[in-house]
Amino acid sequence: ERGDYRHYMLKEIHEQPRAVADTLAERLTEDRLLAAAFGPKAEAAFENIKGVHIIACGTSYHAGLIARYQIEQLANVPVSVEIASEYRYRNPVVPKDHLFVCISQSGETADTLAALRMAKERGYRETLAICNVPESSLVREAGLTLMTRAGPEIGVASTKAFTTQLAALAMLALALGKAREQISPEQEAELVRDLRQLPAQIEAALDLDAPLKRLAELLVDNRHALFLGRGAQYPVAMEGALKLKEISYIHAEAYAAGELKHGPLALVDEHMPIIALVPDDELSEKVRSNLEEVRARGGRLIIFAAEDTGFEADEHSHVMILPRGVSKLTRPALYTIPLQLLSYHVAVLRGTDVDKPRNLAKSVTVE
Numbered sequence: 001e002r003g004d005y006r007h008y009m010l011k012e013i014h015e016q017p018r019a020v021a022d023t024l025a026e027r028l029t030e031d032r033l034l035a036a037a038f039g040p041k042a043e044a045a046f047e048n049i050k051g052v053h054i055i056a057c058g059t060s061y062h063a064g065l066i067a068r069y070q071i072e073q074l075a076n077v078p079v080s081v082e083i084a085s086e087y088r089y090r091n092p093v094v095p096k097d098h099l100f101v102c103i104s105q106s107g108e109t110a111d112t113l114a115a116l117r118m119a120k121e122r123g124y125r126e127t128l129a130i131c132n133v134p135e136s137s138l139v140r141e142a143g144l145t146l147m148t149r150a151g152p153e154i155g156v157a158s159t160k161a162f163t164t165q166l167a168a169l170a171m172l173a174l175a176l177g178k179a180r181e182q183i184s185p186e187q188e189a190e191l192v193r194d195l196r197q198l199p200a201q202i203e204a205a206l207d208l209d210a211p212l213k214r215l216a217e218l219l220v221d222n223r224h225a226l227f228l229g230r231g232a233q234y235p236v237a238m239e240g241a242l243k244l245k246e247i248s249y250i251h252a253e254a255y256a257a258g259e260l261k262h263g264p265l266a267l268v269d270e271h272m273p274i275i276a277l278v279p280d281d282e283l284s285e286k287v288r289s290n291l292e293e294v295r296a297r298g299g300r301l302i303i304f305a306a307e308d309t310g311f312e313a314d315e316h317s318h319v320m321i322l323p324r325g326v327s328k329l330t331r332p333a334l335y336t337i338p339l340q341l342l343s344y345h346v347a348v349l350r351g352t353d354v355d356k357p358r359n360l361a362k363s364v365t366v367e
């Protein structure tokens with residue numbers, strides 16, 4: 001039940017600390033990822049993996065895009081990520097010893113299920129489903145499974161399903177890194193400690209609700225918005241744009257900030273708000289200069305930046321501060337939270353049917 005929350009979406013946004021903690025529970029000790037996390041067959045299957053293909057749709061696809069950065073970094077294997085409806089209709093070449101991973105909240109998405117069935121015929125080393133519904137078709141048919149424990153998600157716009165997928169995929173990156181002997185026990189301990197901080201980090205980010213509600217007023221009358229990020233924050237920006245368009249019907253697009261000059265900069269004027277994600281990572285200076293280009297062209301900015309990255313609010317820009325020093329493993333989930341809340345408040349102000357946006361279904365069981 002919705003309880004005191006006005007919408008299921010808002011309730012589900014607030015359930016994220018618990019949902020993520022549940023997803024990590026019993027799979028991590030203080031400083032180790034448990035071998036049993038992916039089931040008894042996983043260790044042998046992950047050893048000597050030479051690459052990973054990740055397939056999903058919508059929000060789950062964005063989770064896959066984020067996982068690519070983490071798996072490549074921790075496990076040092078090539079990762080490709082593709083939309084299920086594209087993958088299933090080409091002739092995907094499956095190199096030796098590749099792992100197939102499908103991600104789905106419902107486990108019933110027609111294209112994702114068809115992609116898994118095709119993958120099973122094509123000779124992957126193993127198939128793994130990351131899914132939120134234990135009795136779903138995807139879980140029944142995949143070789144290995146890792147359940148997210150988000151609990152039922154009623155809002156059509158995915159929120160807690162997404163952040164629990166990110167937690168599950170971070171564990172996959174760790175498991176592959178261990179199986180391929182790319183991370184030392186010390187590194188594992190540090191990464192596990194990082195991951196265990198995620199529920200508390202999300203809890204703290206939920207406190208931004210009130211300022212985000214005010215910020216939403218800036219967006220409510222716009223017809224378009226552009227989301228920018230670099231590195232793993234680029235797919236976070238994609239997810240932010242999807243959330244805004246899905247529930248508020250404002251046209252939103254995400255770009256890798258480095259692409260601005262290659263086209264979208266032409267769109268920038270005072271009617272095109274730019275929402276940018278700038279954590280304190282090795283790319284923050286690059287994003288800063290990308291944003292200078294926007295500012296110089298009169299663009300209005302909403303910046304989600306880590307503390308002490310030096311962004312200051314002025315008449316054209318609003319700055320929301322997030323903590324600095326947050327681990328690479330948890331940063332994408334953390335930056336997702338304010339984007340969910342922002343979209344939510346914009347949608348409420350616009351009076352849309354937040355939990356059941358027009359033309360959309362929770363589970364896309366026909367292609």
Ligand code: M6R
Nearest residue numbers: 058059060104105106109157158
């Ligand atoms: O159940 P799935 O994760 O397979 O669903 C995939 C997409 O249909 C889903 O994520 C969709 O994009 C959401 N409504 C986005 O909020």
